[in-house]
Amino acid sequence: MISEQLQVSTRTGLVILQLAIITLALTGLCEGQAARRRKHTIDKQPFGKTVDGVAVDIYTLKNANGVEARITTYGGIVVSLRVPDQKGKFDDVVLGYDNLDGYLKNNGPYMGALIGRYANRIAKGTFKLNGVEYHLAVNNGPNHLHGGLKGFDKVVWTGKALRVPNGAALKLTYQSKDGEENYPGNLSVAVIYTLTDANELKIDYSATTDKRTVVNLTSHSYFNLAGQGNGDILKQQLMINANRFTPTDAGSIPTGELRRVQGTPFDFTRLTEIGARIDQDDEQLKFGNGYDHNFVLNKQGKRLTLAATAYEPTTGRQMEVYTTEPGIQFYAGNFLDGSITGKAGKVYNRRYGFCLEAQHFPDSPNQPKFPSVVLSPGQRYTQTTIYKFSTKYFGVRRQSPDLSGRRRRFGSRSTFE
Numbered sequence: 001m002i003s004e005q006l007q008v009s010t011r012t013g014l015v016i017l018q019l020a021i022i023t024l025a026l027t028g029l030c031e032g033q034a035a036r037r038r039k040h041t042i043d044k045q046p047f048g049k050t051v052d053g054v055a056v057d058i059y060t061l062k063n064a065n066g067v068e069a070r071i072t073t074y075g076g077i078v079v080s081l082r083v084p085d086q087k088g089k090f091d092d093v094v095l096g097y098d099n100l101d102g103y104l105k106n107n108g109p110y111m112g113a114l115i116g117r118y119a120n121r122i123a124k125g126t127f128k129l130n131g132v133e134y135h136l137a138v139n140n141g142p143n144h145l146h147g148g149l150k151g152f153d154k155v156v157w158t159g160k161a162l163r164v165p166n167g168a169a170l171k172l173t174y175q176s177k178d179g180e181e182n183y184p185g186n187l188s189v190a191v192i193y194t195l196t197d198a199n200e201l202k203i204d205y206s207a208t209t210d211k212r213t214v215v216n217l218t219s220h221s222y223f224n225l226a227g228q229g230n231g232d233i234l235k236q237q238l239m240i241n242a243n244r245f246t247p248t249d250a251g252s253i254p255t256g257e258l259r260r261v262q263g264t265p266f267d268f269t270r271l272t273e274i275g276a277r278i279d280q281d282d283e284q285l286k287f288g289n290g291y292d293h294n295f296v297l298n299k300q301g302k303r304l305t306l307a308a309t310a311y312e313p314t315t316g317r318q319m320e321v322y323t324t325e326p327g328i329q330f331y332a333g334n335f336l337d338g339s340i341t342g343k344a345g346k347v348y349n350r351r352y353g354f355c356l357e358a359q360h361f362p363d364s365p366n367q368p369k370f371p372s373v374v375l376s377p378g379q380r381y382t383q384t385t386i387y388k389f390s391t392k393y394f395g396v397r398r399q400s401p402d403l404s405g406r407r408r409r410f411g412s413r414s415t416f417e
């Protein structure tokens, strides 16, 4: 009898204990989730006013790993992007200014900005659509560049923080009026920046129009994986997933040829130092003053695929670029000339940053063989491009140089995943 009672009370005790453990575990889980949610944050602050008195904001997006992106509503500019190196040290890896004034007065290089309506060049600023000839601003030698005199990089976007499960997100919208910069159609544009917990800066673009028009949007960040202002990018390595590129004339307008990169300084199909061949005696490099060319990505259709990988050996930082676009402009910062003093007083000399601008090919409105950039009413322009940060480490061989002639093995990991 007594032993039966004992058994019952032991069983009851066990059940109570189990319930208590489950309750505790559930509470912990909920708190854990709440903490996780708390970890990716978005915060809005005033960033000054344009010359016309329009208020500009800056949003700070943080993910669960402490990666931080600051994005302003002026030009949708990525002002800073702090990511860790292989030791966990954070650094800002994009060029730019500390305050709005710098961008308002001196952003000739389009640092960090959203570019539109047409990123890159349109020959002589002219194209035909529905039998009408359109004349755009000629702002780059004889050609049109990056949307004209007041492109999307110089307008104030409307910002809105979004709730997403996997990171911090900011939605920017802009209504571009019919005739703005002489482009046809009212264009409604939305860009969502998401800083994910997988250390990606994801950019989702979309646009609709009420009249046939041309659209080609991109993002123009200058990356320096050693940290902004910390020297040139010539020793940083690059892989571009492209067997062909679009050679240009002396004014950087594609000739229409899709040329094989094999056997040329444009072969980045394997990780190669940016500076290894940049000053070779090559006509295309002379035209671009270095690399300033569109690469034809190895892909079919609009799938999100790996376009490029950049790697900085001293910090181990790696950036992969994924995109749905058919091309990517690789620009090696050839026109930076030390005339800009950017964030934290750093001077940006020649080739202190590189751009990987996912896009349609330059001058597509005049190149019938290039993928179309025409958007009609009822259609939606979409693009997704992801800049994903991680660190890469060389295994045990890192300390001792490999003299065996065998390829060094290396691994790749996301620092804080």
Ligand code: GLA
Pocket (backbone or CB within 6 Å): 108, 109, 110, 120, 145, 252, 292, 329, 331, 335, 355, 357
């Ligand atoms: C683009 C162009 C370059 C240059 C920069 C801005 O990347 O391709 O030629 O104009 O923008 O300086």
